[in-house]
Amino acid sequence: MGPADAASAGDVRPQSRPPLYVSDYGNNRVVRLPSDSSGQRTVPLDGLVRPTGLAWDGAGDLYVSDTGNNRVVKLPPRGGDQSTVPTTDLSRPLGLAADAVGNLYIADSFNDRVVKVPADGSGQTTVPTTGLLHPWGLALAPDGDLYISDFVNDRIVRVSAHGSGQTTVPTVGLSQPTGLALNAAGDLFISDSGNNRVVRVSAGSGRQRTVPVTGLSDPLGLALDCHGGLYVADGFNNRVVRVRETGGGQVTLPSTGLNTPTGLAFPPTGGRPGRY
Template identity: 80%
Template sequence: MPTGPAGAAQENGPSPARAPLFVSDYGNNRVVRLPAIGDSPSTVPLDGVVRPTGLAWDAARDLYVADTGNNRVVKVVAKGGEQSTVPTVGLSRPLGLAVDVHGTLYIADSFNDRVVKVPADGGGQTTVPTTGLLHPWGLALGAGGDLYISDFVNDRVVKVAADGSGQTTVPAVGLSQPTGLALNAAGDLYISDSGNNRVVKVSAGSGTQSTVPTTGLSDPLGLALDGRGGLYVADGLNNRVVRVAETGGDQVTLPASGLNTPTGVAFPPADKAVG
C-alpha cells in the first residue's frame, strides 16, 4: 500500500484526518497541536505542566489535561485559552481522562487505584464504584454512558455499566499492561496492549478479538479515532504518533519532530473547528 505524509490521501486507507490532533508530549512537559498538512505543529500554552498524559475535550471545546507530575487536572477554555485547575481531592498520578455528554469529567486516579468523577459545575468529586483496580490507566465512554477502564496491572479492561448493574470484564485474551482505549461509532473497542506492542480490537456485539495490523510499535499508549476510518496511536518509546486504518494497514508517521514519549492523543469535537 502506498504511504505518504499525514493528511495525504492514500488508496484504500483512511481519509485525511480532520485537524488538529492534540498530543501530550510527556517527556517534554507540553501538549502539542498537530494541524492539517502544510501547517507547522505548535505548543499549547500551558503553565507549569509536568509529565502530561491523558487528554479529553468537552462539548464546549474546553481541553482537559492530566498534569500527572503535579497530581492534578488542568482545563484550558476554548475562548481565551485561560488555564485553571479542576477542583479535585487527593489525586495521585492521574492518567486517562474522559468527559460525558453532561460535561462530567472522569479521571483515572492511578496510584489510588480508582476512577473519580467531577461534575461540570465542579460540585464535588465522587468515586466510581469499581472492584479490584490496580493502576487504572485509560478511559473511554460508550454512547450509552458505559465506562471502560484499562486496568493496567491486572492486564484487563473492565466495563462499568451506566445502568448501575455493576462491573464486568471485557472479553479480551492475552493483554499485557493495557493503556489507551478508544471506541468507534459502532461500539468497537480499541485497546493499546502496551506490553505486547500492539493494538487489539474487540468487536461490538460478537466480542471477537483481533490484532490491528501495525508495524514496529514500541509501548503504544494513547489512542484516538478521527471518525473517518483513521486510528491514531501514541507510539511511546518510538517517540512518534502513527495513523493506520481502523482495519489496519496504510500506516504513516505524523510529521511531529522532537516528541519524547508521546502518551495521550485526542481530537476536538468533530462538529467544531479548532485553531
C-alpha cells in the same frame, strides 16, 4: 476521542481531519498536529510536568492530566487562562474522559480508582469499581458505560451507567493495557502496551483481533477520526502513527521533537475554536 463514523471504513483522509492534540510527556507540553502542512504548535499551558491523558468537553474545553503535579488542568477554548479542576488527593492521574454534559472522569492511578467530577460543581465522587490496580485509560460509550484499562491486572473493565455493576471485557493475552478508544459501532480498541500491539474487540461478536501496525514500542494513547483512521501514540519510538481501523495504510505523522507521546485527542466538533 472522536469516534469513527460510517464514512468509508478503509478511507483515511488526513487532509479533512481536525488537528490532533498530543501530550508530549517527556517535554512537559501538549502539541497540536494539523492535518495540513502548516506545522506543529505548542498549546499554551503553564507548569505541566509529565502530562498524559487528554479529553475535550462539548463546550470545547481541553482537559490535561498534569500527572507530575497530581492535578488536571482545563484550558478554555477562546483565549482564557488555564485553571485547575477542583479535585481531592489525586495521585498520578492518567487517562481522562468527558461525557456530553461535561462530567469529567479521571483515572486516579496510584489511588487505584476512577473519580468523577460532575459538571454541576457538586463535588468529586469515586466511581464504584472493584479491584483496580493502577487504572490507565478511559473511554465512554454512547450509553454512558465507562471502559477502564486496569493496567496491573491486564484487563479491561466496563462499569455500567445504569447501576448494574462492573464486568470484565472478554480478552485474551493482554499485558499492561493503556489507551482505549471506541468507534461508532461500539468496537473497542486497546493499546496492549506490554505486547507492543493494538487489539480490536468487536462489539457484536466479542472477537479479538490484532490491528496490523508495525514496529510499535510501548503503544499508549489512542484516537479515532471520522474517516476510519486509528491513531497510536507510539511511546518509545517518539512518534504518532496512523492506520486504518481495519489495518493497512500506516504512516507516521509529521512531528518535531516528541519525547514519549502519551495521550491523543481530537476536538469534539472538527476543530478547536479560538487561538489554540
